[in-house]
Amino acid sequence: MSPRRVRAVAQRIAQQFRHDRRSLGLLIVAPILVLSLVGALWGSNTSQRTKVIVATDGRLPAQVIDALRRVDTLDITTDTPEGAMRQLRDAKADAVVSGRVGVVRTEIVITLEGSDALRSGSVLGAIQKGIISAAGGALGGAGAAPPLQIEYLHGGPDYTLLDHLAPLLVSLFAFFFTFLLSAVSFLRERTSGTLERLMATPLLRGELVLGYLAGFSFFALIQAVVIIGFTVLVLRVKYTGNIGTIFLIEALLVIVSVSLGLFISAFARNELQAVQFIPIVLLPQVFLSGLLVPVDQLPEVLRPFSAVLPLTYANEALRSVMIRGFPLDDPLIVRDLLVLAVFGVLTVAGAIASIRREVA
Amino acid sequence: MWEHPPVTGGTPALDARDVAKRFGRVEALRGLTLTVRSGEIYGLLGPNGSGKTTFIRCVAGLVRPDAGTLSVLGEAPRAAISRGRIGYMTQTAALYPELSVDENLRFFGALVGLRDADRHIEEALRTIDLLDRRRSIVGTLSGGMRQRLSLAAALLHDPRLLLLDEPTVGVDPALRREFWQHFRSLTERGVTILVSSHVMDEAARCDRLGLIREGRVLAEGSATELVARAGTPDLESAFLALSAPAAQGGGAAAASERLRT
Numbered sequence: 244m245s246p247r248r249v250r251a252v253a254q255r256i257a258q259q260f261r262h263d264r265r266s267l268g269l270l271i272v273a274p275i276l277v278l279s280l281v282g283a284l285w286g287s288n289t290s291q292r293t294k295v296i297v298a299t300d301g302r303l304p305a306q307v308i309d310a311l312r313r314v315d316t317l318d319i320t321t322d323t324p325e326g327a328m329r330q331l332r333d334a335k336a337d338a339v340v341s342g343r344v345g346v347v348r349t350e351i352v353i354t355l356e357g358s359d360a361l362r363s364g365s366v367l368g369a370i371q372k373g374i375i376s377a378a379g380g381a382l383g384g385a386g387a388a389p390p391l392q393i394e395y396l397h398g399g400p401d402y403t404l405l406d407h408l409a410p411l412l413v414s415l416f417a418f419f420f421t422f423l424l425s426a427v428s429f430l431r432e433r434t435s436g437t438l439e440r441l442m443a444t445p446l447l448r449g450e451l452v453l454g455y456l457a458g459f460s461f462f463a464l465i466q467a468v469v470i471i472g473f474t475v476l477v478l479r480v481k482y483t484g485n486i487g488t489i490f491l492i493e494a495l496l497v498i499v500s501v502s503l504g505l506f507i508s509a510f511a512r513n514e515l516q517a518v519q520f521i522p523i524v525l526l527p528q529v530f531l532s533g534l535l536v537p538v539d540q541l542p543e544v545l546r547p548f549s550a551v552l553p554l555t556y557a558n559e560a561l562r563s564v565m566i567r568g569f570p571l572d573d574p575l576i577v578r579d580l581l582v583l584a585v586f587g588v589l590t591v592a593g594a595i596a597s598i599r600r601e602v603a
Numbered sequence: 604m605w606e607h608p609p610v611t612g613g614t615p616a617l618d619a620r621d622v623a624k625r626f627g628r629v630e631a632l633r634g635l636t637l638t639v640r641s642g643e644i645y646g647l648l649g650p651n652g653s654g655k656t657t658f659i660r661c662v663a664g665l666v667r668p669d670a671g672t673l674s675v676l677g678e679a680p681r682a683a684i685s686r687g688r689i690g691y692m693t694q695t696a697a698l699y700p701e702l703s704v705d706e707n708l709r710f711f712g713a714l715v716g717l718r719d720a721d722r723h724i725e726e727a728l729r730t731i732d733l734l735d736r737r738r739s740i741v742g743t744l745s746g747g748m749r750q751r752l753s754l755a756a757a758l759l760h761d762p763r764l765l766l767l768d769e770p771t772v773g774v775d776p777a778l779r780r781e782f783w784q785h786f787r788s789l790t791e792r793g794v795t796i797l798v799s800s801h802v803m804d805e806a807a808r809c810d811r812l813g814l815i816r817e818g819r820v821l822a823e824g825s826a827t828e829l830v831a832r833a834g835t836p837d838l839e840s841a842f843l844a845l846s847a848p849a850a851q852g853g854g855a856a857a858a859s860e861r862l863r864t
Contacts, residue, residue: 436697440756443663443684443691443766444714 265516273522280530283545292318293366294336296327302342302349310377311340316369331356331396334575337366343392350390357395358566360407362537367393397567402481409480410561411534413470417493418500418554419525421463425455425504426517433508438598448598452591456501463497464490484564488571492564495583496557502590509597528554533562553586614677616641616764616795617662622671623818624657631657633818634671639797639811642790646809647799648842654818655799656694659768662797663691676763683764687715690762694769696753700742704733704752707741708759715760727755730785747778754782758789765789767798771805783808803839816846 260267297308299321312319322330327339331354339354353370355363374391393400398407432438441451467490474480482489507524511517529535531545532554541549549555560579563569569576617639624632632654639645647655660666661673664680675683683689698707708727712720728734731751741749750770757765767786771779783805786796790810798809806812807826814822814829822829822845826838833841 436693436695437699439660439665440691440693440697440711441714442665443689444711445685445687445716446714 263516265512266519269516269519269523273519277522277526280527280545283542284530284536292316293338293369294318294320295366295370296330296336296339297321298324298327298339298341300324300341302344303340303351304342304349304377307340307351307374307377311370311373313376314369314373317373328354328396334358337362338370340370345390348390350392352392352394354394354396357398357402358407358562359533359537360398360402360404362540363395363398365540398481402566405478406481407566408534409474409478409482410565411532411558413467413474413489413493414496414554414557414561415529415534416470417463417467417496418528418557419521420466421459421497422500422504422507422524423518423521425459425501426508426511426520427504427514429455429505430508430511430514430517434513442598448595451598452502452505452594455505455594456498456591459501460494460497463501464494467493467497482565483568484566485570488564488576489561491571492557492560492580492583495580495587496553498587499553499583499590502587502594505594506590506597528552531555533558553583556582556586614641615639615674616643616676617645617797618672618674619658619662620672622658622661622668622673624654624661624666624668626657631818632661632668635815635818635820636671637813637820637823639795641795642793643810644786644790644796644798644808646806646812647797647815648801648806648812649799649815649846650801653815655801655815656768657818658815659691659766659797659799662764663689663766687760688763690757690760690765692753692757692765692767692770694772696746696749698741698749698753698756701740703738703740704728704744705737707752708756711756712759717760723759727759731755746773747775750774750778754785763794765794765796767796769799769801771800771802779805803837803842807838814842814846821846 293316295311295317297303297311297319300323308319311317320336324339324341327336327341330336331339334356337356341352341354343350343352351374353367355366357363371391395402432441442448471486471489475482503524507520508517511520527548531541531549532538532552533549538546538549538555538559556579560576560583563573563575563579571577615638617637619635619637621634621636622632623630623634635654635658637645647658649655657666661668662675662680664684673680676688680689699710702710705724705728708724709720712723717723724737725734728737731754733748733751733755736744736748741752744752750773754770757767765786771782774782786798787808790796798805800806809826811823811825812829813820822832824832829845830836830838830841833844835841835844
């Protein structure tokens, strides 16, 4: 064992870092970026307001409505029972509170939107808080809270956390693996000289990118079949929507991730640098696309970032199909698909622009 | 394969006039002018960093010159490329190591719109003597075999002009001789070859040479003419004498170090 040789190796590594400023930068920048996200996400007490609609059917005791209005995290509006349910279905509200005349006494029915388990919990908690405070006050005197009936528009009490997360995991895996594979394989094309050779043939840059998209999409869809098949058949995840729509969303997402991979490969000189882009590209999407915190419960400052991430829309669309059971022509799905298509056009254009003929 | 109608004089295969190219602070080409006649082997001879590769990449449509004109087979480089009239063999054997010999050739054939691919590929493999390795994965081939395959990929579509950027780097002397026999037989079929090299014994095999230094052609002519003009015993000393003005003795010594036979 020679300390001198150990020192030589250590010194060489330090020298390599000195010449590879990008790696050094990422080593410092990536954790700061991730920590800033975590800090903004969980470090502040967000006073997220929950949108609750009180159905104006005249069956709900006035004290309950007043008590609910006093809960500061609740945003109470009123609508007819039908109007309230329509708003809930269109994802414009989190819950509807209504009254139902039972055999003995009037029940309070809380209908939760239910497509997001994390959100259902916090919404229900806030509403219960209001009702209990009403009960403690004027309502029934000695704590006789009216019976609560909790119903779900989508999902339900038998939905596990996995059922709720499955759509998000499907999109995350599809995005991650195709992004990584396309970035590394296109980087190889750039560094091994084959790209130079291809560019000296009649092949156009657009043709090259489209070829990559077609090739990778094929395998990404096979992967999607496996992921969805496994989650549905083996993990017994509940899903209600059309499987064809799920694949369509996946295909659009894959187009975005493959072309983003091609684009990113222009900024890396070797595989190591390409791998370093993973935290930059992927972690914000994990934090901000609804996987850990529902998008509309994100702190105000992070919401604009969430809005420019493709995974946000893929997650929303997949959740709409798999849990809410929305059809392909539902306005929410159409909107998400259109946004994903716009991302697709932008990233494909970026990928084409990144293949410059003048590489020297 | 590689059958072309006989070349009828007139239009040169390549005509470069005052071609200039700058990469940031580096002036790679400073008004390079040369003409390559149809059916000849033209050698670009010069030390590393003299602009040989940049010039070849200009001709291959990969680099757009900042100034000057460049006519390849009578048209703009990119036009000639898109009509499949140029074959380009890069310095490293740019192939797909995960694919087989056959798959590599099929891919490059498809890009240039090769018709009757089976026949062309079989002939190409017979020519480079790799017919029995057509199912082999390229990553398992020796360096020399890969270089041969790279040449075959550049020739698959019967190009009129073949660009070879230091084609014999890392190739053993026997294979190098074989390569040059190929090149010569190609010109007999009407193909024009522009080859870059800094190896003197290769330069001697070219019909004409352009001595390049610092992005300019310093002298042009056949090996014999250049030796005669310089009044030196061999090509290497001719190159040094022609490329180094009296004031730049140090430059010649440096060039001498970079030029190996």
